[in-house]
Amino acid sequence: xxxxxxxxxxxxxxxxxxxxxxxxxxxxxxxxxxxxxxxxxxxxxxxxxxxxxxxxxxxxxxxxxxxxxxxxxxxxxxxxxxxxxxxxxxxxxxxxxxxxxxxxxxxxxxxxxxxxxxxxxxxxxxxxxxxxxxxxxxxxxxxxxxxxxxxxxxxxxxxxxxxxxxxxxxxxxxxxxxxxxxxxxxxxxxxxxxxxxxxxxxxxxxxxxxxxxxxxxxxxxxxxxxxxxxxxxxxxxxxxxxxxxxxxxxxxxxxxxxxxxxxxxxxxxxxxxxxx
Amino acid sequence: xxxxxxxxxxxxxxxxxxxxxxxxxxxxxxxxxxxxxxxxxxxxxxxxxxxxxxxxxxxxxxxxxxxxxxxxxxxxxxxxxxxxxxxxxxxxxxxxxxxxxxxxxxxxxxxxxxxxxxxxxxxxxxxxxxxxxxxxxxxxxxxxxxxxxxxxxxxxxxxxxxxxxxxxxxxxxxxxxxxxxxxxxxxxxxxxxxxxxxxxxxxxxxxxxxxxxxxxxxxxxxxxxxxxxxxxxxxxxxxxxxxxxxxxxxxxxxxxxxxxxxxxxxxxxxxxxxxxxxxxxxxxxxxxxxxxxxxxxxxxxxxxxxxxxxxxxxxxxxxxxxxxx
Numbered sequence: 364x365x366x367x368x369x370x371x372x373x374x375x376x377x378x379x380x381x382x383x384x385x386x387x388x389x390x391x392x393x394x395x396x397x398x399x400x401x402x403x404x405x406x407x408x409x410x411x412x413x414x415x416x417x418x419x420x421x422x423x424x425x426x427x428x429x430x431x432x433x434x435x436x437x438x439x440x441x442x443x444x445x446x447x448x449x450x451x452x453x454x455x456x457x458x459x460x461x462x463x464x465x466x467x468x469x470x471x472x473x474x475x476x477x478x479x480x481x482x483x484x485x486x487x488x489x490x491x492x493x494x495x496x497x498x499x500x501x502x503x504x505x506x507x508x509x510x511x512x513x514x515x516x517x518x519x520x521x522x523x524x525x526x527x528x529x530x531x532x533x534x535x536x537x538x539x540x541x542x543x544x545x546x547x548x549x550x551x552x553x554x555x556x557x558x559x560x561x562x563x564x565x566x567x568x569x570x571x572x573x574x575x576x577x578x579x580x581x582x583x584x585x586x587x588x589x590x591x592x593x594x595x596x597x598x599x600x601x602x603x604x605x606x607x608x609x610x611x612x613x614x615x616x617x618x619x620x621x622x623x624x625x626x627x628x629x630x631x632x633x634x635x636x637x638x639x
Numbered sequence: 640x641x642x643x644x645x646x647x648x649x650x651x652x653x654x655x656x657x658x659x660x661x662x663x664x665x666x667x668x669x670x671x672x673x674x675x676x677x678x679x680x681x682x683x684x685x686x687x688x689x690x691x692x693x694x695x696x697x698x699x700x701x702x703x704x705x706x707x708x709x710x711x712x713x714x715x716x717x718x719x720x721x722x723x724x725x726x727x728x729x730x731x732x733x734x735x736x737x738x739x740x741x742x743x744x745x746x747x748x749x750x751x752x753x754x755x756x757x758x759x760x761x762x763x764x765x766x767x768x769x770x771x772x773x774x775x776x777x778x779x780x781x782x783x784x785x786x787x788x789x790x791x792x793x794x795x796x797x798x799x800x801x802x803x804x805x806x807x808x809x810x811x812x813x814x815x816x817x818x819x820x821x822x823x824x825x826x827x828x829x830x831x832x833x834x835x836x837x838x839x840x841x842x843x844x845x846x847x848x849x850x851x852x853x854x855x856x857x858x859x860x861x862x863x864x865x866x867x868x869x870x871x872x873x874x875x876x877x878x879x880x881x882x883x884x885x886x887x888x889x890x891x892x893x894x895x896x897x898x899x900x901x902x903x904x905x906x907x908x909x910x911x912x913x914x915x916x917x918x919x920x921x922x923x924x925x926x927x928x929x930x931x932x933x934x935x936x937x938x939x940x941x942x943x944x945x946x947x948x949x950x951x952x953x954x955x956x957x958x959x960x961x962x963x964x
Contacts (some may be wrong), residue, residue: 375718375747383744391732464728464789467692468745469717 377474384465384478385485388449392486402445403490407497410437413566434498434509435591436565439584441494442487442528443560449483450535451548458543472631476536480626483532484525491524498595510595519608520594526615527587533622540629564588570604586614644703645670645797645829646691651700653686660686662852664700668845673823673830675843677933679945683852684833685725688801691831692722705796718746721795721828723786725802731775735766735785738774739792746793760788764818780811787818791826798822800832804839816842837933837945848937855940860933867931867939870908874901874915875924882922889918898944904931 392398414430456462465475498509512520538551561567563584567575579585590611606614646668653661661683668674678684689695690702693713702709704716722728729738736757743753761767764784774782783803790798798819804812816839822828832843840846841860848855848863856863876882883894883901892911895902905911908928916923929935937945 375745379744379747379749383741387730387733387737387741390737391730394732459731460724460726460728461730462728463694463724463726464722464742465745467694467717467720467722469714469747470745 375469377471380468380470380474381478381481384475385482388452388479388482389485391452392449398448399490402448402486403441403493406437406440406444406494409440410434430501430507431509431596432568433565435588435595436560436563438491438494438498438524438591438595439527439563439565439588440560441490442524443531443556443584445487445490446483446528446531447535447548447552447556449486450479450532450539451545453479453536453539454542454545454548473627476623476626476630480529480532480536480623483535484528487528487532488521488525491528492521495520495595511597512595516594516597520591523587523590523594523612523615526612526619527584530583530587530615530619530622533619533626536626537622537629540626559584564592564605583614583618586611586618590615643670643706644668645672645705646831647701647703648687649701651687651690651697651702653683653690653695653698655686660852661690664849664852664854666847666854666857668829668831670829671823671827672844673819673832673842675840675846676831676833676849677835677837677840677846677937678833678849679835681851682849684835684849685801686852687849688799688833692720692799692801693717718793719796721790721793721798723783723790723798723800723803725805727774727782727786729774729782729785729789732773734771734773735761735777736770738785739789742789743792748793756792757788760792764788779806780808780814783807783811783815787815791822791828794826795828797829797831800830802834803832804834804836812839837937840933846933848940850937850941850943856936863933863936864931867935868904869906869931870904870911871929871931871935872903872905872908872911872915873927873929874903875899875926876901876922877924878922882919885919886915890914895938895942897938897942902938904935904939 410430410433414433417433453462456465495510501507502510538555539548542548542551559582562575562578563582564579565584565588567579569579569585569589570576571579586606589605590608592605593608593611644667648667649665651661651664652659664683664687676684676687686695690697690709691704693709693716697710705719707716709716730741733741739757739761740753743749743757748756758767761770764787766781766784766788769777769781774785777785783806787803790800800819804815807815819830819832823830834840843860845857845859846863847857856866858866874882879896879899879901883896886892886894886901886903892903892905903911912926912928915926931939934945937943
């Protein structure tokens with residue numbers, strides 16, 4: 364048995380901390396099977412229902428609201444739900460006490476934020492890839508052509524998915540950080556996050572006019588959905604009112620940068636409120 | 640054995656909005672002692688724990704921990720602290736070993752060193768055969784042991800524990816104290832704990848009694864009990880006020896009224912019982928004589944019974960309030 368006591372000042376490298384907190388998120392996620400099921404099951408059900416129901420109510424001159432139309436949006440919904448549920452866990456971490464152990468460790472706060480966000484984004488990606496595979500299968504079997512893309516297009520879509528996942532996990536972290544109950548988070552989910560998804564071009568087509576059209580244009584998530592439409596469905600830009608891929612990348616990357624910076628800032632402030 | 644202070648607190652004050660949780664607190668904790676901060680709920684001890692553990696920022700006053708300034712060098716201090724919270728900071732969805740490993744990485748341990756250290760700590764706390772079990776399947780006592788294993792994993796010089804025996808049965812409580820003594824004796828670690836259990840504080844090397852955010856007394860348990868000045872006599876009566884006044888007038892003994900009873904602290908308490916009973920035969924419902932306990936010490940220094948505090952006037956947290964014993 365060792366009897367020595369460390370007397371030197373401890374130097375902790377932040378990257379293993381990011382890694383360990385990120386892997387904790389993954390382990391916790393896969394140990395809670397209902398989370399895996401819920402985050403993937405609900406969007407698939409929505410996708411099938413929306414497509415089957417609205418596909419028949421085609422409006423003259425408008426986009427065809429079919430399985431292909433709803434596919435990129437559903438993919439973003441999976442990213443959104445998974446990212447959000449992953450960050451809700453920060454509320455549990457705080458309530459159950461895990462967070463206080465992290466807060467008094469000799470680590471920079473950004474490593475805690477990055478560990479949490481990367482963990483959530485990775486889970487979102489895994490679920491998104493499963494849904495992509497489902498879409499690929501549906502297309503390959505000739506059931507419905509929801510994906511038509513090249514290898515390069517698929518790779519671009521995956522990278523964009525990751526950027527969007529980071530942005531959404533960051534957004535979830537921002538909302539959850541100061542919140543003391545998951546009930547509060549559900550309220551935010553209904554009045555803010557779900558409308559944000561509905562008005563991202565995921566549900567309504569991009570070419571609606573008026574106020575709705577403007578809200579869709581200023582919603583940063585719109586550009587993630589549009590980008591995925593480009594890369595997964597080889598959309599011809601001029602005919603569909605979609606923003607160009609360059610704009611999609613720019614807005615999505617900015618969205619991620621802004622939410623992550625805000626997370627780092629809000630978590631870096633050490634206050635009595637850390638305990639809630 | 641060195642006697643330089645491990646913790647120096649000078650004019651510490653802390654407020655939550657309007658409410659002052661700690662008021663002008665000053666004392667020192669020596670190296671290699673087990674130091675208990677004793678107080679009822681609302682006495683400010685949990686706030687003090689949070690300040691010392693760097694969980695909340697230092698507002699007013701000076702604190703030096705292991706020779707470093709808490710205000711400026713909190714980062715360096717953190718690496719030398721082992722912190723065991725009242726609500727467990729371990730993850731229930733992870734196994735014992737996963738928790739220990741995660742914790743080690745937060746303190747810069749890794750690779751073979753971390754594995755070896757984790758094995759050593761789990762063996763030391765009798766958790767070696769539990770390493771693959773999920774924490775949520777463990778009893779409260781075993782969870783606390785996992786906490787202790789993680790708290791000591793990175794060889795801290797100061798171990799801070801907030802109400803460590805809450806929720807433990809007497810056997811587990813005794814194990815906890817044996818472990819703390821071992822940590823002090825063989826690892827040379829300073830142990831600082833908060834407690835609201837009088838009998839627990841009795842086992843510490845020194846006790847600081849806190850009351851309403853201030854230090855009421857600080858000494859060894861024996862010295863504190865000796866300071867009460869003899870035996871404690873408690874008289875239950877209908878009208879404590881007039882009886883106390885009459886005792887002071889006729890017998891010349893100083894009294895105090897605590898919770899509707901008259902209390903006297905006298906040497907040779909056994910001689911006082913017949914004198915009191917003979918002097919006031921009709922006015923005494925019952926009379927008890929006892930050696931001073933820490934509760935008597937608390938009453939002696941604060942004029943309050945230990946449990947007569949309104950729990951809401953102090954540090955209430957949304958996490959579970961402690962049960963009164």
